[in-house]
Amino acid sequence: MFGARFRRENSIWLRDNRRMATLGLIEYQHASSEVRAVFDDIMTTRQTDTINNFWKALAHDPKTLRRTWQSIKEIMAPGALDAVTKEMIYLAVSATNQCGYCIASHTAAARKAGMNDAMLAELMAVVGMANETNRLASGYQVEVDERFRS
Amino acid sequence: MFGARFRRENSIWLRDNRRMATLGLIEYQHASSEVRAVFDDIMTTRQTDTINNFWKALAHDPKTLRRTWQSIKEIMAPGALDAVTKEMIYLAVSATNQCGYCIASHTAAARKAGMNDAMLAELMAVVGMANETNRLASGYQVEVDERFRS
Amino acid sequence: MFGARFRRENSIWLRDNRRMATLGLIEYQHASSEVRAVFDDIMTTRQTDTINNFWKALAHDPKTLRRTWQSIKEIMAPGALDAVTKEMIYLAVSATNQCGYCIASHTAAARKAGMNDAMLAELMAVVGMANETNRLASGYQVEVDERFRS
Amino acid sequence: MFGARFRRENSIWLRDNRRMATLGLIEYQHASSEVRAVFDDIMTTRQTDTINNFWKALAHDPKTLRRTWQSIKEIMAPGALDAVTKEMIYLAVSATNQCGYCIASHTAAARKAGMNDAMLAELMAVVGMANETNRLASGYQVEVDERFRS
Amino acid sequence: MFGARFRRENSIWLRDNRRMATLGLIEYQHASSEVRAVFDDIMTTRQTDTINNFWKALAHDPKTLRRTWQSIKEIMAPGALDAVTKEMIYLAVSATNQCGYCIASHTAAARKAGMNDAMLAELMAVVGMANETNRLASGYQVEVDERFRS
Amino acid sequence: MFGARFRRENSIWLRDNRRMATLGLIEYQHASSEVRAVFDDIMTTRQTDTINNFWKALAHDPKTLRRTWQSIKEIMAPGALDAVTKEMIYLAVSATNQCGYCIASHTAAARKAGMNDAMLAELMAVVGMANETNRLASGYQVEVDERFRS
Numbered sequence: 001m002f003g004a005r006f007r008r009e010n011s012i013w014l015r016d017n018r019r020m021a022t023l024g025l026i027e028y029q030h031a032s033s034e035v036r037a038v039f040d041d042i043m044t045t046r047q048t049d050t051i052n053n054f055w056k057a058l059a060h061d062p063k064t065l066r067r068t069w070q071s072i073k074e075i076m077a078p079g080a081l082d083a084v085t086k087e088m089i090y091l092a093v094s095a096t097n098q099c100g101y102c103i104a105s106h107t108a109a110a111r112k113a114g115m116n117d118a119m120l121a122e123l124m125a126v127v128g129m130a131n132e133t134n135r136l137a138s139g140y141q142v143e144v145d146e147r148f149r150s
Numbered sequence: 151m152f153g154a155r156f157r158r159e160n161s162i163w164l165r166d167n168r169r170m171a172t173l174g175l176i177e178y179q180h181a182s183s184e185v186r187a188v189f190d191d192i193m194t195t196r197q198t199d200t201i202n203n204f205w206k207a208l209a210h211d212p213k214t215l216r217r218t219w220q221s222i223k224e225i226m227a228p229g230a231l232d233a234v235t236k237e238m239i240y241l242a243v244s245a246t247n248q249c250g251y252c253i254a255s256h257t258a259a260a261r262k263a264g265m266n267d268a269m270l271a272e273l274m275a276v277v278g279m280a281n282e283t284n285r286l287a288s289g290y291q292v293e294v295d296e297r298f299r300s
Numbered sequence: 301m302f303g304a305r306f307r308r309e310n311s312i313w314l315r316d317n318r319r320m321a322t323l324g325l326i327e328y329q330h331a332s333s334e335v336r337a338v339f340d341d342i343m344t345t346r347q348t349d350t351i352n353n354f355w356k357a358l359a360h361d362p363k364t365l366r367r368t369w370q371s372i373k374e375i376m377a378p379g380a381l382d383a384v385t386k387e388m389i390y391l392a393v394s395a396t397n398q399c400g401y402c403i404a405s406h407t408a409a410a411r412k413a414g415m416n417d418a419m420l421a422e423l424m425a426v427v428g429m430a431n432e433t434n435r436l437a438s439g440y441q442v443e444v445d446e447r448f449r450s
Numbered sequence: 451m452f453g454a455r456f457r458r459e460n461s462i463w464l465r466d467n468r469r470m471a472t473l474g475l476i477e478y479q480h481a482s483s484e485v486r487a488v489f490d491d492i493m494t495t496r497q498t499d500t501i502n503n504f505w506k507a508l509a510h511d512p513k514t515l516r517r518t519w520q521s522i523k524e525i526m527a528p529g530a531l532d533a534v535t536k537e538m539i540y541l542a543v544s545a546t547n548q549c550g551y552c553i554a555s556h557t558a559a560a561r562k563a564g565m566n567d568a569m570l571a572e573l574m575a576v577v578g579m580a581n582e583t584n585r586l587a588s589g590y591q592v593e594v595d596e597r598f599r600s
Numbered sequence: 601m602f603g604a605r606f607r608r609e610n611s612i613w614l615r616d617n618r619r620m621a622t623l624g625l626i627e628y629q630h631a632s633s634e635v636r637a638v639f640d641d642i643m644t645t646r647q648t649d650t651i652n653n654f655w656k657a658l659a660h661d662p663k664t665l666r667r668t669w670q671s672i673k674e675i676m677a678p679g680a681l682d683a684v685t686k687e688m689i690y691l692a693v694s695a696t697n698q699c700g701y702c703i704a705s706h707t708a709a710a711r712k713a714g715m716n717d718a719m720l721a722e723l724m725a726v727v728g729m730a731n732e733t734n735r736l737a738s739g740y741q742v743e744v745d746e747r748f749r750s
Numbered sequence: 751m752f753g754a755r756f757r758r759e760n761s762i763w764l765r766d767n768r769r770m771a772t773l774g775l776i777e778y779q780h781a782s783s784e785v786r787a788v789f790d791d792i793m794t795t796r797q798t799d800t801i802n803n804f805w806k807a808l809a810h811d812p813k814t815l816r817r818t819w820q821s822i823k824e825i826m827a828p829g830a831l832d833a834v835t836k837e838m839i840y841l842a843v844s845a846t847n848q849c850g851y852c853i854a855s856h857t858a859a860a861r862k863a864g865m866n867d868a869m870l871a872e873l874m875a876v877v878g879m880a881n882e883t884n885r886l887a888s889g890y891q892v893e894v895d896e897r898f899r900s
Contacts, residue, residue: 374663375572
């Protein structure tokens, strides 16, 4: 009887842990030097000592890991738009797509870049309204105004 | 012969024009006083003398017209985020949803609020990248990092 | 000079017409007997003498044509839900997905089944609101209430 | 000792709770009078003594809470469409967008409004089919029939 | 110590079980003969002795169960495209839609059909890139090239 | 009278042409050397003498042009998956997202890589079915099978 309960308990615990990335996560200590180089650059650029699960999952495909990181590094660097604006746009897209992982990670990233609760609230209000009017415009089959075509 | 060509020419013109909103567009001069009040407020608030087709299409449902305008007026007013940031977030959502009408109208609105070509280009780069990584995170079934849950 | 204008005129007309389905449309008179059997059943079931472009495009793949028609015929038949409710749900999905063709064709179908302008307006208001709150719920990462899980 | 163990137990339970709304949930007893007024109206209108997590999460932004509730209250009231039809359309949109929270809460709401299992099944069949044909129409690049444009 | 384990066990177990399909799952032994006939065909066709939760959930609507299975059986059979290509396309769509259930089940199905880790990685890279450029094309309002319209 | 007709005719032609990319298209002869280098690489790699409008639109942002092309070039090169499979996956994603431009351009690209009409038809059938069952799985709130989590 105890055995039965114990097995059940373990299987529950394991089951919860097994909700993992398709190919699993590669931790720094088990990573190839190619992957470590990207992980190092991520930690240096972002001034952190942690690597998000996203990168650990992509590490199974070092080419995609490297390319995706290089693209994000280039795109998210301050330019005509500052860092917090870029992170909020990233979050707005993720909320629109309803990507759980990305909403969680980019809420954290946007906050780190300076988004406070009031900014988050206004961001979400705009995201909600845009998603509403996108469907009203499409649903009513509204034709584009002539002056928006020039 | 001229007649035949003329009719064909006309049929082209008409066909193009018939790509119109499901219920048609209500112009100011044909609008009820309830609708005109909203149109007036839109033109005053936005300091313009034109009404977008979107509002003319919604005018068939005065309650939705009024409610949608009131919500947008409240949401898009500068607060914790400034007007151009809000318009860019609106555009980012519209590009993600691929709403043709909304991309056209909010590109114009964002520009009016101060978005230049360089800002547009960076905005689109972030939108593209976010849409890419949203699917990588979901496709690889990446579990949310513990520290993003607190 | 007239010739030049005429050719330009023609090129407009042709270009517009060339926006056609990938594999083109198969008209009844050119259809195989297998395709004609489906077209006949569509016209009989829907009590009409026209075939939508959708079916004419699918006619290039008779198996998909037959299977899709059989499925729609079965699903859209009145049952626990009546015909107009089903057509309105179809339209709500199409507006959410922003499928231009489907919004156009199912607006027509819903009207034929009994949807009037007031019903259309309320339908679109619900569609818009649902698309808004879907993103607010996801964007704020709201956890499902315990009582909705049982 | 029991205390320590109990807390650990609680901490597991809490961890589940920590998968919580970005800004957390505001319970009635901790809510401002502005928020309580909305909560009271929700409970009165819906004839219930519970507040969904969605509203508790939005309570961090009282303006959005109020506006969203007022809009939903207005839109979901019976009019040209009855309450259960409106809730089923809401559910159809939520299923199309795959919003977990909204599917759970609006399945409950639609049932409360009168949707039974047979209606749910037919609703989902329509939603599935519409999502399929939306992509067939787009994928085959089917042009809109002339008669749907008038 | 036992007490701690026991309580932990119970609270976890209950929580996990309550995340279930709207109408629950129908197991083979409780299924009607109509449902069993479909279950039998699934197991024979797929050479397996397990039925996915998806089919167990659909079993509440035997007509949708039968029609969906017949469609999938017909569509996924090798033809102009082989089985693994079809499963990978299914997975690409599911990752684009971010359907958690479908990503999990079709990752398994694609692997069973022959997809290895390298193929999965390239598939996801294409899915990510396509989602990115879809929004760049829409966001920049790029008009279709003349030569793609013929 | 002729003049009036002529102007109307012209206005049609112009209006059609004005449906152009937000920032317009940059042709080779007006491109900077940085942009020309990318255009040259595209034409060499793809063995063509035409540049798609997509690249001409992106040319306004040379960094995004270069990065996007480099990524596509790397991702779409044959590897564990061959070229036609990759192009079909690209098309499957574009059809799911209903991106008009991308469906048109990647239908052409997939055909150039070897996709025939029968393959296109099977591809679209899978895309349609996947979009249907994605919503059935989400709509019925089907929980992931234990064996898909390992």
